[in-house]
Amino acid sequence: MIAAPGQTVALVVFGASALGFGVAVFRTKSMVRSALALLGSMSAVGGLFLALETEFLGVLQLMMMATEMTIMAIFMVMFMMDPGGLGQMDMTHQKRAAVTAGVVGGLIAVALSALPSWAAVVVAAPAPSVQLHDLGIELMSRSMLIFETAGLAILVAMIVATTIALAEKQP
Amino acid sequence: MSGPLLLLTMISGVYLLAVLEEWSATGRLSLSTPVVRGLAQLSRESLVPRKPDRLLFELAPALLLLAALLAAAVLPLAPGLMAVDLATGALFVNAALAYVMVALVMAGWAPDAAYALIGGWRFLGQLIAYSMLIVMPLTAVAMRAQSLSTTDIAASQAVLWNVLTQPLGFVLFWLAAMALAFVPPFDLPVALGELAGGVFAEYTGVRLAILRLARLVLVLTLALAIVVFFLGGWLGALLPGWAWTGVKTLAVAALMLAAGRYVPRLSPDALLEWAWKLGIPLALVNIVWVGITLLAVSK
Numbered sequence A: 001m002i003a004a005p006g007q008t009v010a011l012v013v014f015g016a017s018a019l020g021f022g023v024a025v026f027r028t029k030s031m032v033r034s035a036l037a038l039l040g041s042m043s044a045v046g047g048l049f050l051a052l053e054t055e056f057l058g059v060l061q062l063m064m065m066a067t068e069m070t071i072m073a074i075f076m077v078m079f080m081m082d083p084g085g086l087g088q089m090d091m092t093h094q095k096r097a098a099v100t101a102g103v104v105g106g107l108i109a110v111a112l113s114a115l116p117s118w119a120a121v122v123v124a125a126p127a128p129s130v131q132l133h134d135l136g137i138e139l140m141s142r143s144m145l146i147f148e149t150a151g152l153a154i155l156v157a158m159i160v161a162t163t164i165a166l167a168e169k170q171p
Numbered sequence B: 001m002s003g004p005l006l007l008l009t010m011i012s013g014v015y016l017l018a019v020l021e022e023w024s025a026t027g028r029l030s031l032s033t034p035v036v037r038g039l040a041q042l043s044r045e046s047l048v049p050r051k052p053d054r055l056l057f058e059l060a061p062a063l064l065l066l067a068a069l070l071a072a073a074v075l076p077l078a079p080g081l082m083a084v085d086l087a088t089g090a091l092f093v094n095a096a097l098a099y100v101m102v103a104l105v106m107a108g109w110a111p112d113a114a115y116a117l118i119g120g121w122r123f124l125g126q127l128i129a130y131s132m133l134i135v136m137p138l139t140a141v142a143m144r145a146q147s148l149s150t151t152d153i154a155a156s157q158a159v160l161w162n163v164l165t166q167p168l169g170f171v172l173f174w175l176a177a178m179a180l181a182f183v184p185p186f187d188l189p190v191a192l193g194e195l196a197g198g199v200f201a202e203y204t205g206v207r208l209a210i211l212r213l214a215r216l217v218l219v220l221t222l223a224l225a226i227v228v229f230f231l232g233g234w235l236g237a238l239l240p241g242w243a244w245t246g247v248k249t250l251a252v253a254a255l256m257l258a259a260g261r262y263v264p265r266l267s268p269d270a271l272l273e274w275a276w277k278l279g280i281p282l283a284l285v286n287i288v289w290v291g292i293t294l295l296a297v298s299k
Helices: A005-027 A031-051 A055-079 A095-114 A128-139 A144-165 B003-026 B033-043 B054-073 B089-109 B114-145 B150-155 B167-180 B205-230 B241-262 B268-298
Strands: none
Touching: A005 A031, A031 A055, A031 B054, A031 B089, A055 A128, A055 B089, A055 B114, B003 B033, B003 B205, B003 B241, B033 B205, B054 B089, B054 B205, B089 B114, B089 B150, B089 B205, B114 B150, B114 B167, B114 B205, B114 B268, B150 B205, B167 B205, B167 B241, B167 B268, B205 B241
């Protein structure tokens, strides 16, 4: 597939901002800034999907991440001792292990992108409405069991979490 | 269609809405008020709190405006009269509006002030109440149109508007839209008289002007969404399509603003309780109802 020039520019811009925001997540001591930087990174990935002509995935990514990252932010604020990062508290630990894990993980990701022989790239992406239709058929046929299982698991987790959060009945 | 024309339509819509807002708050109907108020606002000093998160403080008003404008971009005023026609339009409206909450949480966190902080996090709780009631009625609307495209959804109501085929979804979506636009009685994040302005409390001058403008754009966008999804969009007799959209949108927006004059503000816990214990079950009933009617009609 030969990309249009605008598409290539969009890919580079969104890719670079995804990485840039990703770095920003670890460069700040403020929990809220960190969570919002992660949101920026995830939204840039949504932009990447849009640039790659997968409209539904892009819009879904933009929608889901806004809520998820902000809810994550409030939990980080609740649980951390210095959520604003104003106390200059050092919150890192096991630096050597973390660096090693990061480098190894990064190398594996690069290897996975290069090593397998990917199937031929499609010449032209199907129209967005066709993609939507195909995705619906996929969700209601082959992938139904996977999604239903995941949905049931999440429902059970929600019920259990609510039960645990309820006030204790015994004295 | 040309961008400048759409922009002009948006600006005049917001202006008329500003007149209506003044009327809903004070009972005075005056065409010049928004100009006077706007100029007065812009000439005021733009204060910055003592220890703000400066980046988020400056970003929040712009993000709120951007989110509302992006959502409006995919809603048609007439066939073909829209900024972008997406196959996933209805989902995109929702995606863009999710950033309203992000902007308010940012605006609440950034000034390092108690009232703003409570207002911002409150709106996150409010999102938990309203977001399902935005998505689930939209699902039923998309079911009838068999499409997520906003143009297709409006066109699918040629025979009968969605407000008549799925009244339950209409009421739920309307209330959720009011909660999303944080207009009274759902104005929990700003809550004048209780949080002294909440997320807006620490903003002054130009920044406050942008926040207020963004809120008006948001109300207008949501009124337009209600019109496109439930009130037949541009469909109507005699008048041209865009005129019908304009009339309906302003009427919906006026009703949204007027409601706040007569209803007291809900408390956050009451809002969540009503939304989850009553709203979501009713939204499910609506989806089942629409499914049954669609099957019955297609047979």
